[in-house]
Structures are given as C-alpha cells and as structure tokens.
Amino acid sequence: MSQQPTFLEEIADALIAEGGEDLGKVKLIFPNRRAGLFLRRALARKIKNPVWAPEIYSLEDFLFQYTDLQIADKLTLVYEMYSAYRKVNPEAESLEKFFFWGEVLVGDFEDIDQYLVEPDHLFQSIQTQKELDDAFAYLGDEERLVIQSFWKSFMPQAKGDQLHFLKTWKLLVPIYQDYRKRLQDKKLAYKGMVYRSIAEACKGDTFDPKQGDSQFWFAGFNALTSAEEEVLKYFVRETSARIFWDMDDYYVRSAQQESGQFFRQYKEDTLLGKTFPEEIPANFEKPKQIDTIGVSLEIGQAKYVGERLEELANDPAWVPEETVVVMPMEHFLFPVLNSLPEEVKQVNITMGYPLKDTPLFGLLDAVLDLRKNTRRKKDGGTAFEAYSYRDVLAILRHPYVFSTATREAGNLIYRIEKDNIISLDKADFGESGSLITTLFLSSASPLDHLLELLNLLYGVLQSEESASDDLEQANLEQANLEQTNLEQTNLEQEYIIKFHEQLMRLKTLLVGNDTPEVTLFQKLFRKVAQSVRIPFSGEPLKGLQVMGVLETRNLDFKQVFVLGMNEGYWPAEAATQSFVPYNLRKGFGLPTFDQQDAFYSYLFYRLLQRAEKVTFLHNTSNETNLKGEQSRLLYQLKYETVHGEHITYKSLSSDVAISVPQPILIQKTEEVLARLDEFLVTDDESSAHQRLSPSALNTYLDCRLRFYFRHVARLYEPEEVQAEIDPAVFGNILHHALEFLYADFIEKKDSRQIDKADFDSIRKGVPGALQKAFEMHYSLGTGKQFKAEGRNLIAQSIAKKLTLEILKNDESYAPFEILGLELDELPLDFQLTGGRKVKLKGIIDRVDSKEGLVRVMDYKSGADNKVFYGIETLFDREHPKRNKAAMQTFYYGMLYLDKNAVAEDIKVLAGLYNSRELFNDNFQVELELKSEGSRGKGTLVQDIRPFIPEFVSGLKTLLEEIFDQATPFGQTEDLKKCKNCPYNSICHRD
Secondary structure, three states: OOOOOOHHHHHHHHHHHHHOOEOOOEEEEEOOHHHHHHHHHHHHHHOOOOOEOOEEEEHHHHHHOOOOOEEOOHHHHHHHHHHHHHHHOOOOOOHHHHHHHHHHHHHHHHHHHHOOOOHHHHOOOOOOHHHHHHHOOOOOHHHHHHHHHHHHHHOOOOOOHHHHHHHHHOOHHHHHHHHHHHHHHOOEEOHHHHHHHHHHHHHOOOOOOOOOOOEEEEEOOOOOOHHHHHHHHHHHHHHOOEEEOOOOHHHHHOOOOHHHHHHHHHHHOOOHHHHOOOOOOOOOOOOOEEEEEEEOOHHHHHHHHHHHHHHHHOOOOOOHHHEEEEEOOHHHHHHHHHHOOOOOOOEEEEOEEEHHHOHHHHHHHHHHHHHHHOEEEEEOOEEEEEEEHHHHHHHHOOHHHHHHOHHHHHHHHHHHHHOOOOEEOHHHHOOOOOHHHHHHOOOOOHHHHHHHHHHHHHHHHHOOOOOOOOHHHHOOOOOOHHHOOHHHOOHHHHHHHHHHHHHHHHHHHOOOOOOOOHHHHHHHHHHHHHHOEEEOOOOOOOOEEEEEOHHHOOOOOOEEEEOOOEOEOOOEOOOOOOOOOHHHHHHOOOOOHHHHHHHHHHHHHHHHHOOOEEEEEEEOOOOOOOOOOEOHHHHHHHHHOOOHHHOEEEEEOOOOOOOOOOOOEEOOOHHHHHHHHHHEOOOOHHHOOOOEOHHHHHHHHHOHHHHHHHHHOOOOOOOOOOOOOOHHHHHHHHHHHHHHHHHHHHHHHOOOEEOHHHHHHHHHOHHHHHHHHHHHHOOOOOOOOOOOOOHHHHHHHHHHHHHHHHHHHHHHHOOEEEEEEEEEEEEEEEEOHHHOEEEEEEEEEEEEEEOOEEEEEEEEOOOOOOEEOOHHHHHOOOOOOOOHHHHHHHHHHHHHHHHOOOOOOOEEEEEEEEOOOOOOOOOOOEOEEOOOOOOOOOEEOOOOHHHHHHHHHHHHHHHHHHOOOOOOEEOOOOHHHHOOOOOOOOOOOO
8 A cells, every 4th residue: 555645745735845945934824723733843853854844733823823812711711601691680690690692602602703693683582574575685595594484483573482582682892892991991802803803804805914015825624614704815815825734635536425425506706716726635535544443341452452553563664653542532541541552652642621520620610519418517606517437538648648648638537437427527537737627627718618628639749749648747838829830740730730720810800899709719720620621731743642523633654443333432422502593593593513513524524534443332232321323424434435335334232141149158168167166165365355245146047157257267348427217226226225214323322133113213204315326327426416317306305205105114123133234255164075065155134123023134126026836936047937036036045044043943945025026915025935826825935944955955066066067157048148148159159
C-alpha cells in the first residue's frame, strides 16, 4: 500500500511549493490549535534548511487579535447572566437555582450571535395573525411557515404553560442587552459576541484585516456558523485568501450523504465555491482494512484495545504517533488508560474530563455533605455540633484521606465501628495540625473550607514525605496554588488546581453578595463541577494518541480504534438544551440536532478517509444505562459504501458456564484440630478465654459449617455501625435495661429482697434504665445523652412496653429475692471421654428465689416459645420443632447447678420471659413439655433437676461429635437456615 499523505502534509507541501524559503508571509488559520501543532511537525519533516515559519492560528485566536476584549470563563458568563436576569426580574431565584438555566441562556446567546440572528426578531411575542404575517415577511417561505406553525398554537389566546413561557420570553431581549453591556464594560466577551462584531464589520466593509503583505490561508473548516462564514467570505473577497477544505469526493458528490451537506452548500456559494479544487480528493474509497467488533460490556472494549496495542507495541515497525484511540464518551477514558500495556511508553490524551467525575469531587462533596448534615445538639446546658457517622466514614474512607492519614483515619474508623458510634462531635477528632483537623474542625465558610482542604492536599502531593501517615510529622506548609505551573503537576494535582481555580473564581464573583449557606452552596458547587472539564496535559506530537471525537478534526492516522460505536454515543443523542423552541431555531437558522448529526457524520467519514486500518468496537449488551444498538453510521458503512462487503465482523464473548454449587465439606485436619483444641482445658493459659457458649452449640446444630466459619476459622462478620436497632441489638438493650433497673434499685434499697410495694419506685426508673442501655450501645461518652429518632423511637417505645410488662409479672410474683443479675460468663469445664475437658461458658440473665424455688431466668425478645418435645429433641438437628431457647435455658440451669450447692428440697426452675407470650393472660415463665403429636396443653416443668442427667448426656454426645476427627464440618440441608446466614455467599446460597 503506497504512502498516502495526510491532510496537513498536503498543506505543508502547498506551503513549500508556493512560499519557498519565506513562509512567514502566510497566516494559516485552523478551526483549532491542535491542527497547527501537527502542521508544524509536518513542515519540520519536509524542510531541511532554516526558513521563516508561517504564522499559525486557531480561528478564535486569530479573530481575538482584532478586539481588546478577553474571553470570559463559563462561571463568569453565568454569573453576569444572573446579574442581568436579576435586574429585569425582581423576583429572581437564587444563583444556584438559576445556574442551569444560566448555562442554557449562555448557550442560546452564543448561538444567536454566531448565527447573526436579531434578538428583537427572535424574541418578539406574537399575539395576532396580522402580527404573525407582518413579523416574518422578510424571511423565506419555508422559514416563515416553520415559525408561524409555532406561534399559531398561542392564538387566539395563550393559556397554561404558554403564559409562563411568554412571561420569560419577554425578558430575554433586555437580559441579552444588559448581559452584553456588563461584559463589554468589564472588557470581557463570549466567543459569539466577538465573532458577531467582526462579522458585521466584514459585512459592512468596516473591518480592517491589517493585511500588509500577508497571505491568509484557511484550512480544515466545515459546518461554519453564519459569523464564521461571513468572515471567510470577506477574506476571500478582499484579500484573495485561500481555503483548503478537508473533504472527500465520496460524501460531497452524493446528495444522500448528510456528512457532505455543508460542503455542497459552500460549493454552490458564489464566493466560497471559487475556493473548491477542480478535482475533490477521493481517498475514502481506497482499500482499507475495517473490522467491527461486538463486545458484551464497555470495559471489554477497553481490554480488547489494550490487547491489540500490546501486539502492535511488540512490532518494531509500529509508530505510536500514527495510531489513535477515539472515544465518543468521556467515561471510556480511564478504562482505556488502565488497559494500556506497559509496552506503550508514551500516551497523549487530547480530551477533557469532567470535574464531577474525579475522585477529588467525591471528597469535596462529602465534606459539604458533612457540613450540611451537621446538627446542633444539647446535653444539659451544653450545645455542640454532631456529625453523622455515615458522613464521617465516607470522608475517612476516601482514598485521598486514608492514604494520606492512614493511621489517624484507620483508628477513627475502628473506634466508630467497634463502639457503634452514630454521632460524633469535634472532640472526637483530636488536636489541630492534621488533615483530619482540616476536614472536621474548620470554622471557615463552606467555600473557604474547601480552599483550605485543597491547599493542604496539594502540599501533601508536592512533599517527598507525602507517604507519611501523619501530617504533623510531615511538617507541611500549605501550597500557594495561585503560582502553580500546571505542566509540572501530576493528575491529582491538576484536579486540585482546577477545583481551586473554579472556587477562587466563585469567591471573587460572590464578593459583595451574601455567601450561600451550605445547602445552597453545595448545589452551586455541583453545577460548577458538572460544567467544567479538565484538560489533560502531555506532549501532543509523541506517543499513542487518545482523543474524543471533536479532537480528531483535521488529523489523520493510519491505524484507528473507535470505542463506543453505538447509537446514542456516535452520533450522540439528539438533546438540545435551549430556551428557543425547535421550530423557532429552525426558522431563524439556529443550529438544531439535524446539523449536529450532519457534522458528526462528517467527522466519522473524515476519520476514515485516509486511514489504512480501522477497528470499531461496539457494545452488544442492553443492560441498564448501556447502549446495545450499533451506530447507524456502521450500517451506512456496511450498506452504502464500497467497503461494506470487505468489513469483517466479530463478536467477542466470555464463555459463561453456570456451575452448580459444590457441597463444602471441611475435614478435621491437624490444623483444624489444633484450632478446636483451643476449646479444651490444657495447661496453656493463653487460650483460657476460648469457651463455647450455648449460642455456639445451637449454631453447630443448625449448621456445622457455619459453626466452623464462626468459631473455628473465626471469619468474623465485619464491624458495622448500627444506627437503627436490629432484633439482636434490641434484645441486648432490653437485657441491659432490666439489669440496670434492678441493680440500681438493689443498691438504693441496700437489699436484694423485692417486695410488691417496691414496684412503684422501680417503674419510675424505667426511662433512665432504657436511656442508659441505649447510651451504652451507642458508646456515648460522659455528658452526652441518647435521643431516639426515626425507627429508634419505635424501638425505644417497644422496649419500654416490654420492660413494664415484665415488671408487672414480677410484681404479681413478688416478694422474691434476686440472687444474681447478668451473671458474667459462668465457666464450666465439661468432661468428655478420654480425659478431655471442653471449656463452656454462659451468661445467666437473672436468678431469683422464693419459698423454696430458685428461678434461672432468660429474657427473649424474639419469637421464641416455651414448648419442647423431650430433652433428646433439643439436640436433634433434624427435628422440625427443635427449641433453641429451651436448650439454652436448660444449659443455664445446668451451669447454675454446677456452680451452686442447691439443697435437695429446693426446686430449680428454668424459665423464659419471652415477648411472644408476655402479654397473654395467665402468662407463665415455665417451659412446657409436650408429647409428639399432642394438641393439648403440655406439662409445665417446675424443676429441671430430673431432666439434667439426660441433658448432660445429650450435651456430651454433641460435644463428642464436635471434637470427633471423623465428623467433618458440612452444610445444612435446610436451605431456610441459610437465609440470614452471614456466610451464605461462600456457599452460593445467598
């Protein structure tokens, strides 16, 4: 295949042919700066001797030479638009609410000026047919009909939304005029404002191009605005300027090809038509290798490109600068960058990336969330600011924070989760001088707070000690971001600089106005971040080129990879945000999505016309937020061009085989047995704390594997803050409240005897006991009070109701003596065969005594009942009604009897205060023994001692099995037990 010159090389050849060694007389103007850089490279490769170089401009730079106005940034434009809006509308909303509409108006006024539309004509309000006929008589028939079709819907009288539309419509001319005046007074402008001024000067022959002996060459233009077209016509007419059109005969000659629409218009123009060559280049239909690859997910497209680039990079003949990766959507960028092989040493990214998609935006927005959600609370007479744990954890876990202050952030995260802290105040964040302090203790305004944080983060990234997990040790000073050279920074620093720049602009604009409170400021901040893109720096003439669609203009590459060739990506979806309705835009010659489609179609064919190898990748999945339909441009390529029959089509997919979950069986290897031995009595005291509880034994009976994960392998569930009370936590709070209630009363009375007359006093302590229990759960320090909110109000109310009902039953049972409350982890060394002893433990909620009866009581706040069908069923995992609560209650009774010498004439009752039956008439605490199949009442167990030998035997059999090497840890067959198991994902039963 012969070497085909690029468009810029053709211009370089023309310059050399006509200018010889003096190219300095030529002023060459491109649509953008990028093409000029690549032209300089093309000239450098062709010219061997020193010559005067041509002056190369982008059209914007060229035209701004003729004005003393400076281009304003978008934030300034929106703010000035808002100022103009407030002047004409006394009821104007706040800036953050206006911001979106301000951006729309900025775009509309840009279009109005670029397309030389008279705002007085466009924004007039039509009320009668005569006005309609007269107002647009100067337009052509087609344009007039389109406009009239819109205004006729307002006749004979506007109503509903039309009235709101007209109210705003009438304001737009004075807003336009004041907006332009404000900018003019400040020596500022938007691009269309300058273009219109110059175009009107050109049209009125009052423009001075300051030509001298200069020659003007315009190259690579298409889809000109009316103002641009007027300027080019002037230079052709008055200075004999040359125009180099970047086009191809294929789409120019065919009236069916929208990609050639604008060229056909210019070719018919009396002035511009003279600049067209006699023979239009025909490069598109030359042989090319075109591959279309369907991939099921967008990340797969990036991975495929990475693999292909690795192959190319290992080819010694590969020239990276002749290869481009094109992405129609920005979200492809980081997947592509992360997929690039190590062999690709240099990459130039020529596209912007939205600030809102950067990690830094996430951190700054999280800080604003923290401030927005901060609540003023009072403990006694002391007021303090309380932060939600959710906001605090979101900040502490952010990569920038955790990597910078690892130890500090890690300790705070651990304490919050371990102690279940749902509300924090400033005292929880230590002393000043650290990143944590800047994040949580700043007293500055929201805007200044973000600026403080940006300065500190930039200083961390600049410092060689930034890997330190302690900012105080790093001894860093805040950086002066005003004097930073963007080209010498890394990606994270560029994020910081761009945010700092935007916030400083916002701060300047807000001078003299009330600073928005945090909620309004956050909305404004988000809108600013959404509207700004960060340009990636790099050496544009070296390495692999990574570009957006617009950035490919005027550039040619031998090898092209295009990702996201799906409908809605390229061409983009038709979505024009404008105050000007479609019919009016079309009638007045303002751009619509029809022109947008034509322009992006042109960029598609232009990218292909000089390429040799092209690979299109498109998504084949129609999942949420993914475009699964191929771009219509690919269908055009297939059915309308000579390349159609030569395109190769492939579909890449992973072989997905749905495997049946395999049973998990853990054999008791030496390592597993060594773990189990920690529950056996030995001379080694280091594992003395390892004891089995009745809940652990119930876990084993439910599922041996779950017991292994939790108690042998010790795969503990991650600590999570529980802002709302779950059933397990509710039970703990109820236990603690009853413990505090009776313990405080016993201390006050100085007696363990509880009489009926005591209960009025005991009931008065219920709110305080519950408060104390909640505060203990949420680890509230001294001076902080728990205040129930949301669902916790319901939980607190239910806990109070249950507590009072238990007291009511206790009152009817009184008098009695409390022998113990929450007896801490009573130990028991249980004898097995072979001389082994298993270390057991248990916590008994309450033991009381009355008239020869000792009651070992357990509080149950769940759906437990008291019926059991024999001691053997308590250890039978297959029994459909195995009563876990009864098993635990007998276990506690066994523990108590082991630890206390109880006289033979004393009965020992193991009872349940279970909330399921607590409010029943004639509630009783005794367990109820029933026969299998019996429908009547069972026998109340008044004394557990006759049952204890059989219980001990069953317990021994269970423990022997647990420590039997031949019995592996396997899964339960009852899948209902897997529903709430924390390990069900391991077993694929979630």
